[in-house]
Amino acid sequence: MDYETLEKLQKALALIDESFGGNESMKRAVLDNYGVNLDISPTTFTPKAVDKTSKSDIDKDRILQDKLVYGDKWFVIQNRLLNAITDLELNERRLIMFLSPLVRKAVDADPTQRIFTVAVKDFTNEYGLKGKYLYNELETIADSILEKVFFFWYDYKGNQAKKGVSWVSECDYIEKEGLVRVKLDDTVIEMLTVFDKANPFTKYERKMIVNLGSYGVVLFELIASCMHQQYKKKAYTVEYLRAKFNCTEIYGSIYDFRRYVIDKAIKDIEAHTPYRISYTQNKKGRVIHEIVFSFEDIREKALKDGKGKNKSLERTPNSADMLTNYNDKQLARAVHSKKFIADYNGLVSAQNSVNQSSSAWVSHMVEWIKKDPERFTKRPAKEYLDDEQAPKF
DSSP states (O other): HHHHHHHHHHHHHHHHHHHTEEEHHHHHHHHHHTTTOOOGGGOOOOOOOOOOOOHHHHHHHHHHHHHHOOTTTTTEEEEHHTTTTEOOOOHHHHHHHHHHHHHHHHHHTTTTTOOEEEEEHHHHHHHTSSTTHHHHHHHHHHGGGGOOOOEEEETTTTEEEEEEEEEEEEEEEGGGEEEEEEEOOHHHHHHHHHHHHHHOOEEOOOOOTTTOHHHHHHHHHHHHHHTTTSSSSEEEEEHHHHHHOOOOSOOOOOHIIIIIIIIIHHHHHHHSSSSSEEEEEEEEEEEEEEEEEEEEEHHHHHHHTTTTTTTTOOOGGGTTGGGSSSSHHHHHHTTTBBHHHHHHHGGGTTOOOTGOOHHHHHHHHHHHHHGGGGGGGSSSSHHHHHHHOOOOO
């Protein structure tokens, strides 16, 4: 294998590690294309040497592989946690977000793990923090977060019940090694690792929030959890927003609350992310009791406004290697292949409803191929049709 080919192979494997958590099947498919046996190739995804003989063992492995598809670049949390009320300071909030992919990966490997380690160097690099007092700051966080709790609501025998949970049960700062060790409650672990229809969740790329301030992070997550909606609007009561932003005792007038919290958060988000947000106010009598946010992701708008929006599907003899020569059933198989998802998952934002289920992804991509087939020419169509199907989500 020449140097140029080896370099391409290494980049492909690195992309799978970054975007798909080191998915073994995807790596095998890439390596097969280059005539390389996975068993002799180094990889960051190394299964334990266990004799798998039962169906339950195989099913567990598949579940594990499905979870890893989120990869390290994603923050993924249950909506119960996202909508919870808490009084975290900015760097405390950053620590919890930093733990999201770390906890997910660790618990996938060992479901009993409850203690997680954060290197101060990794944390400061993630958020671009500088200064000689950073280690002291992490020590302060280790102390203060022990006192912090969050509250969420759940259904109990048909009634709404309120539950309080400590963010961490133990937190150690190991000065000489520059490490923070945290022990998390089972409820927190569940909210950072269990994502299904019974536990709705929100995911977004971690790079989206690294430059946001405290108010910006809070509003970004609220909007991100609604970005999948067909109609991009969401109403919150002023009472809830004050509690969510930890402003129940400051900015007493609605004018000050809007100016110093809501408007500041929107300005921050629009400066550092592709989200665009506006809002209106609803009154109950003479009192403003509700704020209605309207929002959009300008990346999606750019796709809709692209030149291929109304382009009809052309089936010509010259398009033999393109996806235009196949029926809907064949296209559905192609767009749900692992190679296709690896090639084109970046075309749709993480918050789009297309990413909420396999059926939504297939329907959207099949229609997109028909409208703009020239966008999907990275590989011959047959390569997608012959490829292994991705796990349903």
